[in-house]
Amino acid sequence: MADCLREGASGLWSILALLRENPEELKRHVAKRLMDTSIVDRAYKLDVEWRSLLTEINQLRHRHNVVSRSVGKASDPEERKKLIAEAKRLLEELSHKESKLKRIEKEREEALLALPNIVDDDVPVGDESSSKPLAYWGRPKVWKGFLEAFRRETVENGFNVDYEVIEWKPVGHADMLENVLGLGNTLKAGEVAGSRFYYLFEDIVWLDFALLLYAMDVLTSKGYKLVLPPYMLRYDVMSRVIDLDTFRDAIYKIEGEDLYLIATAEHPLAALYYKSELYDDELPIKLVGVSPCFRKEAGAGNRDLKGVFRVHQFHKVEQFVFSTPEDSKKLHEEIINNARELFEGLGLPYRIVNIASGDLGACAAKKYDLEVWMPAQGKYREMVSASNCTDWQAYRLSIRLVRRKGMERGYVHTLNSTGIASTRTITAILENYQEPDGTVVIPKILNKYLEGFKRAPKGHIEPVRKPATT
């Protein structure tokens, strides 16, 4: 990224500074995202137009203020009359220019808010297929039928991943849940609530909560402050936390209220310091939020329709960090490493992917995904997403950074990462920890979060039915 602008030395939002100083450079960033660069031209034009009209109006306002103030001082009634007439004339001149300004200001604001974040230099350029695996961990169980594809993706890509070949084909998570274990019912949920809803029962419910407790335990031990946030936000706030596309595709609205259900604790956590200032000596602020997440999944089509991999509601433990601009890269590594630690603790084989520019959300300058190997699908699937939003979110939420030295002002950087998302992680456990007879072993590390409860599963979950042989 443009180093000279990183700290927002001017106190300006880094993207606005770049728009003014080097719009062509900003266009290159937008182009990397495979987005239409005309939004930059539009924002640039509106910004210039707005500034020139603003100057003009400020001069008029000044003249009006001067005349208006002198009315109060004038004692002669004739003089007052003349001054008031002059003030009225100026007001008239102002009024139509001001309505024009209002219009342009609104358009400018919209154009600025439509700009995506800049793209970090480390981000691979291209569409989804350009996303780059960086590291592999664990020893995936690879069914012999997936062996060729697995090797193509790992060994032939220069990653020497150790793996275990299995002769039997694992049962998919959806089948495991509903048929082999008999601990989920998405059919009834579909009937009473719609597709992508679910009932979970007994051991799986305990597992859901154990996963949350595990993530809360690990992350709070690292000094992250535990937060239970609001599950709904006002439009004004929600629209500043996320971009328009996300809003449209993910967010549920409460009818008759100015309230929107959160799609992740990231939203209320980011909003915790809405319209406030943070001093550099109190940063970084590290939070771990736990909340249900509600998602419309409007753009998902028929993808992952079975089971609980992609659903309208789930629980999630989320990491969120407010940092200084100079520390955000380091903290981005920290939060993805925390996520790695959580999944290593669970013994789930994963890889870390550096997400390509075309697949980044508008808020992120850089994003790592953690994808877990799914033995029944023969693929790595996303479990965690860790983004560095730099000052994109902070600008929209007016979260200022104040540096003690010289009391200079800028914007903080924000970062977020999944800790554990319950249902999705459960799918990974169902596929990775199943035995040929259908038993699901519970990752050892979760036992201590289960042992306090009389009816919680101990060590493993029993199948009610043998898996169908392949």
Add this chain to the structure above:
RNA sequence: GCCGCGGUCGCCUAGCCUGGUUAGGGCGCCGGCCUGCUAAGCCGGUGGGGGAAACCCCGCGCGGGUUCAAAUCCCGCCCGCGGCGCCA
């Protein structure tokens, strides 16, 4: 849901009734002077925006209105506190 009171530039607070100097003061913070060092003391700064700068505009919860002029008057909304009602 109803009634009453309140929301002031990081925090506390004055101003509001009775519209018109640069929204005054205290605390905190930043910078400077002084000092052997620290403290105290003194001086200045401490919201957003435009401008190279001088300087100017905007800002008193949010949004409207009245007026030449609104923190101040009027209307709507949001939030907080107290009381009443309702529900558990």
